[in-house]
Structure formats: structure tokens, C-alpha cells
Amino acid sequence: MSRAERITWQAVQDQVRQRISQRQWKPGQQIPHEADLAREFGCARATVNRALRGLADAGLLERRRKAGTRVALNPVRRAEFSIPLIREEIEAKGQRFGFRVLRREMRLPPPELQARLQIDGAQPILYLQTLYTADSQPYLFETRWINTLAVPSAAAAEFATLSPNEWLVREVAFDGGDFTFSAIAATAQEARMLGCKIGEGLLVLDRTTRHGADMITSVRLVFHRGYRMHTRI
Amino acid sequence: MSRAERITWQAVQDQVRQRISQRQWKPGQQIPHEADLAREFGCARATVNRALRGLADAGLLERRRKAGTRVALNPVRRAEFSIPLIREEIEAKGQRFGFRVLRREMRLPPPELQARLQIDGAQPILYLQTLYTADSQPYLFETRWINTLAVPSAAAAEFATLSPNEWLVREVAFDGGDFTFSAIAATAQEARMLGCKIGEGLLVLDRTTRHGADMITSVRLVFHRGYRMHTRI
DNA sequence: GAGTGGTCTAGACCACGTT
DNA sequence: ACGTGGTCTAGACCACTCT
Numbered sequence: 001m002s003r004a005e006r007i008t009w010q011a012v013q014d015q016v017r018q019r020i021s022q023r024q025w026k027p028g029q030q031i032p033h034e035a036d037l038a039r040e041f042g043c044a045r046a047t048v049n050r051a052l053r054g055l056a057d058a059g060l061l062e063r064r065r066k067a068g069t070r071v072a073l074n075p076v077r078r079a080e081f082s083i084p085l086i087r088e089e090i091e092a093k094g095q096r097f098g099f100r101v102l103r104r105e106m107r108l109p110p111p112e113l114q115a116r117l118q119i120d121g122a123q124p125i126l127y128l129q130t131l132y133t134a135d136s137q138p139y140l141f142e143t144r145w146i147n148t149l150a151v152p153s154a155a156a157a158e159f160a161t162l163s164p165n166e167w168l169v170r171e172v173a174f175d176g177g178d179f180t181f182s183a184i185a186a187t188a189q190e191a192r193m194l195g196c197k198i199g200e201g202l203l204v205l206d207r208t209t210r211h212g213a214d215m216i217t218s219v220r221l222v223f224h225r226g227y228r229m230h231t232r233i
Numbered sequence: 234m235s236r237a238e239r240i241t242w243q244a245v246q247d248q249v250r251q252r253i254s255q256r257q258w259k260p261g262q263q264i265p266h267e268a269d270l271a272r273e274f275g276c277a278r279a280t281v282n283r284a285l286r287g288l289a290d291a292g293l294l295e296r297r298r299k300a301g302t303r304v305a306l307n308p309v310r311r312a313e314f315s316i317p318l319i320r321e322e323i324e325a326k327g328q329r330f331g332f333r334v335l336r337r338e339m340r341l342p343p344p345e346l347q348a349r350l351q352i353d354g355a356q357p358i359l360y361l362q363t364l365y366t367a368d369s370q371p372y373l374f375e376t377r378w379i380n381t382l383a384v385p386s387a388a389a390a391e392f393a394t395l396s397p398n399e400w401l402v403r404e405v406a407f408d409g410g411d412f413t414f415s416a417i418a419a420t421a422q423e424a425r426m427l428g429c430k431i432g433e434g435l436l437v438l439d440r441t442t443r444h445g446a447d448m449i450t451s452v453r454l455v456f457h458r459g460y461r462m463h464t465r466i
Numbered sequence: 467g468a469g470t471g472g473t474c475t476a477g478a479c480c481a482c483g484t485t
Numbered sequence: 486a487c488g489t490g491g492t493c494t495a496g497a498c499c500a501c502t503c504t
Binding site for chain 1: 489491492498499
Binding site for chain 2: 471
């Protein structure tokens with residue numbers, strides 16, 4: 001007698017993926033329920049559940065209690081970008097990482113930012129301009145506000161060996177935030193900083209992070225000309 | 234006697250999140266192992282496992298067998314963007330969706346694309362230029378190649394009621410691809426199409442999808458001026 | 467070698483949403 | 486009401502990796 005193979009949730013997931021890909025189960029169509037699949041594959045229902053949950057998370061299936069599980073009509077719902085530390089991104093390419101804090105002062109944030117920071121009166125907070133370099137070439141121009149009312153220690157930070165980015169990651173806890181990608185044409189300042197012509201198209205990432213109700217920092221990253229942010233599904 | 238509360242994996246996850254957020258467990262520090270946490274929370278180890286696995290997937294924890302579980306040093310590793318159908322994105326804003334196929338021909342793809350499509354000889358494939366509109370305003374300019382060697386039916390498709398995008402999603406299976414975000418300065422053509430000035434910064438999304446070994450389509454989306462792609466963590 | 471996470475099982479009950 | 490996914494349990498064994 002041969003010993004029965006142990007079915008893994010990955011094996012189930014691969015099978016289901018394949019049936020969807022080969023259109024054996026078509027978009028919008030309902031697939032058998034967990035108990036049936038468990039019987040078919042000869043495993044526990046929990047194993048099937050694990051497999052299908054993963055596919056639903058990826059947007060390939062849509063599941064609803066009682067209604068059952070259907071193949072999603074639009075299979076591509078999400079793309080996940082890894083957001084590495086700038087230092088790691090540069091060093092991963094085998095280049096030498098560097099940065100220079102070009103400007104550092106206490107400054108009154110613009111009204112729109114005051115609202116987002118939930119600052120009552122007109123209080124100045126820390127403002128920084130930093131240029132990041134890869135092999136001494138301009139890589140990224142960063143404009144950052146740090147809410148020194150929520151993070152008083154930032155006011156005394158040197159940012160000599162640690163960049164503002166890494167300092168914050170290391171010193172300050174946060175639990176939420178949002179990202180926005182957009183594009184701009186380089187202004188005279190940005191062109192000078194990043195060593196490109198005025199009017200070049202540049203990728204911009206605006207990021208705000210918070211900790212509980214406190215806004216911690218708001219930062220705009222302007223990438224060098226030709227920068228591409230890539231991901232795979 | 235009071236009945237014991239049933240501990241959910243979400244409750245465990247919230248607790249762990251809180252301890253990390255409050256720096257009770259600091260970045261880089263090892264946290265108790267699953268068996269201990271299960272005892273502490275009064276639940277099964279599988280429940281703790283489910284909770285911690287989720288946090289590890291999100292990049293908040295790093296887990297290795299034998300080495301145990303540590304709080305990640307860089308808690309933000311990924312940002313997930315939802316990629317809706319253009320039609321849905323526009324209609325979700327309460328605007329009227331429209332599109333116009335401006336150009337449609339069999340054309341020899343450029344060498345770089347021939348390589349990616351894995352086409353042997355110099356064979357022409359379907360080339361499309363499409364403008365998408367929201368309330369009749371230019372929204373997105375699409376340049377698309379469809380590998381008619383892998384998808385012969387595309388050669389006969391009308392793209393009258395269904396946009397190329399939706400036609401492909403509905404008719405053709407795919408199981409992989411890659412995305413690249415970048416920025417350009419509007420050329421004369423793009424400025425004309427999108428109703429902006431030459432040299433405006435525009436966000437660009439290049440996407441290639443495949444099915445098994447076959448490349449299906451390669452598309453470049455140039456978004457209207459001021460378009461922002463947003464996500465939250 | 468041994469400790470820790472990874473997974474499977476069989477059974478049970480619950481929650482939600484369709485009917 | 487009732488069917489389906491969602492989750493918990495207790496126990497077991499496996500797989501990886503550190504020492």
C-alpha cells in the first residue's frame with residue numbers, strides 16, 4: 001500500500017489558479033464550495049479555505065457567505081509596490097549612497113498643511129530640504145515637514161550620519177499614512193537640484209505618516225529624471 | 234460562572250499592533266514565541282499564528298524558524314494600489330465615461346517590443362491609439378500593442394462598445410505582468426490629445442501582461458495633467 | 467540537536483446574506 | 486430558514502535554521 005500524499009494549501013491554490021487561467025472556471029462563474037473541493041482534493045476544508053482566501057486577497061476570486069465563491073470579472077485589482085529605504089534602494093544597485101541637508105529651519109507650515117497636522121495656532125515646525133545622491137549623482141530631492149509638537153526630539157536631531165528619513169524610521173513610531181504619485185515639470189529649483197533641464201517630467205511621491213491621531217511628518221520626494229517605479233504581479 | 238470570551242485572531246493582531254506601536258516591543262526586538270502568546274491570550278497557537286502571519290505579510294514583523302519573530306526595523310515595506318478599470322474609476326466620480334479609438338492598424342512593433350513579445354520574424358501585430366474621456370474631457374491617452382499571434386480574435390474585434398482595455402479583460406485570460414510608473418514632459422502630440430501645454434509633467438503607466446509564456450498586450454497610459462494615484466496604509 | 471514557525475486535520479460553532 | 490464562508494481548537498508532525 002502506498003502512503004497517501006499530504007496535500008498542501010499551495011497545491012490546492014495552484015490547481016485553482018490553473019483552472020481559472022485555462023478558463024475551465026470562467027470569470028463571473030461560481031466554483032464548487034469548500035466542502036466539495038476538500039473532498040475532491042482529499043484534504044481538510046481548512047486547507048481549501050487557506051488556498052481560496054489567498055486568491056480572494058489577490059483579487060482573483062470573490063467570496064461571499066451563502067452566495068459562494070466566484071471567479072472575479074476583473075482579475076487585476078491591485079499592484080503592490082515595495083517602498084524601500086532610499087539608502088537600501090541605492091545600495092542594492094551597487095551605488096554609493098549619500099545625502100546633504102540643504103536647508104533646516106523652524107517655519108510656519110502652509111495653511112493646508114496646518115489643517116492636516118491639526119495644529120491649532122500658527123506654530124512653526126521643522127522644515128528640511130535634503131538632496132540624496134547615488135555615486136554623487138542627484139537621485140532624489142526631498143522636502144519635509146516634521147511635526148515637532150508631536151516629535152519634540154526632532155528639533156535637536158543632527159541628521160549628520162542618519163538621513164531625516166532613516167532617523168524618523170528609527171526613532172518615531174507610526175501606524176498609518178497615505179501616498180500619492182503624481183508628475184510635475186521640473187521648476188528651476190528642481191532642475192538645479194537634480195541636474196536636469198527645466199521642464200523635464202519628474203515623478204513625485206507625496207507621503208504623510210501619522211501615529212494615532214498625531215501627524216508625524218509630511219514629505220515630498222521628487223525623483224531624478226528617468227526614474228521608474230516598477231512592480232510585477 | 235461567566236462564560237469565557239472567544240479570542241479572535243483580529244483581537245490578537247490588534248494587541249500585537251498596539252504593543253509595537255507603543256514601543257513596548259521595539260524595532261529589531263524579538264517578541265515571545267507563538268506558544269507563549271497563545272498561553273497569554275488564552276487561545277490556540279493556530280490563532281496566534283494567523284495573527285502574526287498577517288503582520289508579517291504587512292511587513293510589520295519578520296519571522297524565521299528557530300530564530301523567532303522580531304519587530305521589523307523598517308515597518309513600511311509595501312504600498313498597495315488598486316488598479317480599477319478606467320471606466321469604473323471615472324464612473325465612481327460620477328462622471329460620464331467615453332473613449333475614441335483614434336488609430337488602428339497592423340504594424341511592425343519596435344525591436345525592443347519584438348523581444349518582449351518573443352516574436353520570431355518581423356510580423357506585424359495590432360496597434361491602437363485610444364483616448365479616454367470623462368465628461369468629454371480628455372482623461373487618458375492609451376497606446377497599445379496586442380499580440381495578435383497569441384490572440385488572433387483581437388484582429389477582428391470592433392472596439393465599438395467595449396474599449397480595448399475592457400475587451401481584453403473580458404475575452405483574454407492572463408496570469409502575470411508588470412507595471413512601471415514614470416513621468417514625462419508632454420510632447421506636442423500628447424499635449425494635443427490631453428488638452429494641456431507642451432512640457433507639462435504627465436504621469437505614465439507602462440503595463441505588460443502575459444498568459445503563460447505568451448505576451449498578450451503591452452500598453453502605455455499617459456494620464457491627464459494633475460492626475461494623482463493615491464493609496465493609504 | 468533542538469527550538470521555532472509552518473501546516474494539516476477533524477470537528478465544531480458562528481456570522482452573514484440570500485432566499 | 487438555511488447554505489456558505491469564517492474562524493477556533495487541540496493535537497500532531499514537518500521544515501527550516503541556528504548553535
